[in-house]
Amino acid sequence: MSKIYNLGIIGGGVSGAVMALQSAKYGIDSILFEQKESVVSGPPFCHLHAGGNLYPDISDEQCRILMEQSIDMAKLFPQSIDERPTFISIPKTEKYETKVIENRLKMLVEHYKKLIAKDPSNEILGEPDAYYKLYNEEDLLALKELGTTKLPDSTDQWMSNTLQLIDIEKLKLPVFIVQEFGWNLFRLGAQAQLALDKGEKCELKLNCAVIDIKDVRTENVEHNWEIFTKDATYKVRYLVNSCGFKTGIIDESLHLESNRLIEFKAAYVSKWKPIAGLIPELIFHGERGTPHGMAQLTPYCGDYYQLHGMTRDITLFEGGLVKSKNNEVQPEFNSAITQRISGNWEASEVGTRTENAIELVAQFVPTFQSATVGGPPMYGAQQIPGDDPDLRVGEVSFPSRSYARSEIVKASSALTVANQIIAKIQEEDLLSANDVQLDPNFIFIDIPKRDIDQLASALAVQRGYPEPMSRLVISKN
Template sequence: MNANQTQINSLSAQSNPTPIVGIIGGGVAGATTALHLSEQGYNVVLVEKNDSLVSGPPICHLHAGGNLYREISDEQCIELLKDSIESVKLYPHTINRRPTVIATPNHDQHDPQSLFPRLLQVQQHYKQLIDLDPSNKVLGEPDDYFKVFTKQQLLALKEQQQPAHPTTIEQWLIPFAQQVDLDTLRYPVVTVQEYGWSVFRLSAQAELSLSLESKCQLQLSSKVTNIEFNPHQAKPWAVSIHSQGQTQQLQVDYLINACGFRSGSLDNLANIKRTRLVEFKAAYVANWDDNQLLWPEVIFHGQRGTPQGMAQLTPYGKHVYQLHGMTEDITLFKNGLVISDNDSQPKLPTPLLNKIDIGWSEEVVAQRTQSAISHIAQYIPSFNSASLGGKPLYGAQQIPGDDVSLRATSVWFGEQNYACIETVKASSCLPAAIKIAQQLKLTGLEPSHRSSAAEESSNKALTESDIEQYAVRLARRRGYPEALALYYGQ
């Protein structure tokens, strides 16, 4: 009997009245929910098929206000702002604090000034949240949430020298002013306090926090093969788990589906019919050794799916950049957006599933990375000297329902003590976990009480150095540059 099986058998056999919650899937949704529920006093078993947590689709951006998505509603933008604030408070050591530039190219049909009403609304809501609770001021001063710059102001910044440690928005904008072809843009240009998010530090903080959490049992390298519901059992959900060549049984009071784009597969086992979209996406890693300046993140807006789709340059340390281009030659893929048909699991084409499960050919990596470099270089000509920096960050995300523009969503509750986390953006995962905790209590499943000492022993006990060191190890283990795990910004 292996260690995982011993732990599960011990937990299932407990006469402790505290309910046992099973969470299937250790991405950011499952890990965040496990952390929140265990801190609330629930016994949690988190089952993840990979050997570490949070290893799914690329996460690089906090989305604190949804400014990358002109097509979504103002309500979704405000929801993403609130979600992002809570996420920063839970994962403070995972954020790269630098501004994001929103630029509108000449070829784009939208007037950049059309962004202002939404920006003002989000800024005002940020101020209100700070008035309600000063701890919500995690995105800088509300008056700095966004700023606008004319071409003349950028030309003036072009003549300045960036300090080694930029502290003002203007100092962060100097590389943009010096190296972007300013004649390709419409004005004004906008900066927003939408910070970066390191997926490797997020993975590290989640895994280290849960390893310190006495009420959470973490089952890595473990695959769920079957689930059954029996209302006549004290703990009605039976979960079959295959690990280290053996199959074990876990009995839980409540089951949470946190399987990401494969959520439909677990829904099928539970005989639940849900409509959802699944989309495969990728981001690319480039080295830009010719550049010695500290860049903000830069978004060049464009119509999704066209050759002029949005271009995104995300900076990290050591001259490493993550690249998105919303075209079918770069981030998007032909037939990469699918919807569920006769069951709950949308069927991605086999070549895209193979990219997730097996990997990419070197030829395709080189081709798509070069396409991404060229896409950025149409606005930043000197970026043409960038080169391949490593394998892509890739994966698929689910979108509940059939609205491809949906971004702010959290969790769906079924009958029979079952919930499915249906977040699109990582910042929505903590709100989903909070709603699940509330639903558990409504269902009559009350946790035991936590002591303040126990709460202090997990997430709050970790230091920036602890998280960064482990994040670097995770990046190396997954075959990515360690720069993606290092702190960047203020």
């Protein structure tokens, strides 16, 4: 008789990979299918949303959830976290009020204190009272005199470095420095891949697309699902659909109804002249989808910067947000977007959109005008369950017995979703209590830094990005 796996996971993005790692920690064996050649190769991420400060429009509750989930993910993947802060500002032309940002930050400090009281190991964003610092005109005038520090180690030094480059006249005051860190996807992918290779509980099938699923729950056999690939059939008891923006395809093959939005977006890689000292990630808020949407500059090693501009000629696209139509579970993009998803970008479009992004940032950082295209775009489609395009926290749903559908919006939700699925598996009594137990000696997430460095570097190159983008600007031992 062929093997029966307790868990079958379809899709090895951040959600599926974390699901496999977390279930191994609970002693649950799994098989993970990923159609590409490495895990975590879906849409990009660069920002740990530990407070949701890039989204002035979302609820306080979503901000608290993002903070909590981000802390959990940072503890799991410490070598992927770049501990440089984020500068948050509102241009004078924009409707947002600095008071709203400030009130929310105060709320987040209190929430962070509660998380630390619950578990002291949650203190990974620094001391709660230093979670953010606001700067008024007087502070800024004094700080500018401080000049540039090559490797800043205080919030004031980060701010002073920023001040040497930005046009503060364009911004409402106060401006803020917040402890929302960078998040390196090559390093997370490397750690996940190495941990999966090292562990014995998960069988990883790369370059292996799932083409169909058969529901055998009523057939009085020991398994519930049969998963078909081109060459073989696999039997599993519990099914996890973590196919990213393609979750609807699995639902369709199971004849389940659901609705969702899918959104295609892209960020751009630019190269700038060497600057005298490190800078935080820079955020200049603006109304999403308008020509002055948010500008975001994310520093990487080697003078590379990732750029987002929440306008239709930079990060967002005509036809880029699509929702399920009547009788259609999986929304479809138009052919121009589908072409980009499969990597077929016109070189001229990469140039134009990267230049547009440089232009947007240069409004606030005038010398950034000299930056040039530094690599291919970082792009992908993501899913948003339901019909609210402003939703930013992850969702898991259990539409049917022994079936979970993960639809995370931000990478930070992956661990929460995995834990919810494990709780559901326990609740369903599918496995005996002995089969689902946290292993206190579970160590395989402890992958040596040099191995992560090596694989992250190889992944960046293999995917066509500059190798320095696989390193942290604030390196860790």
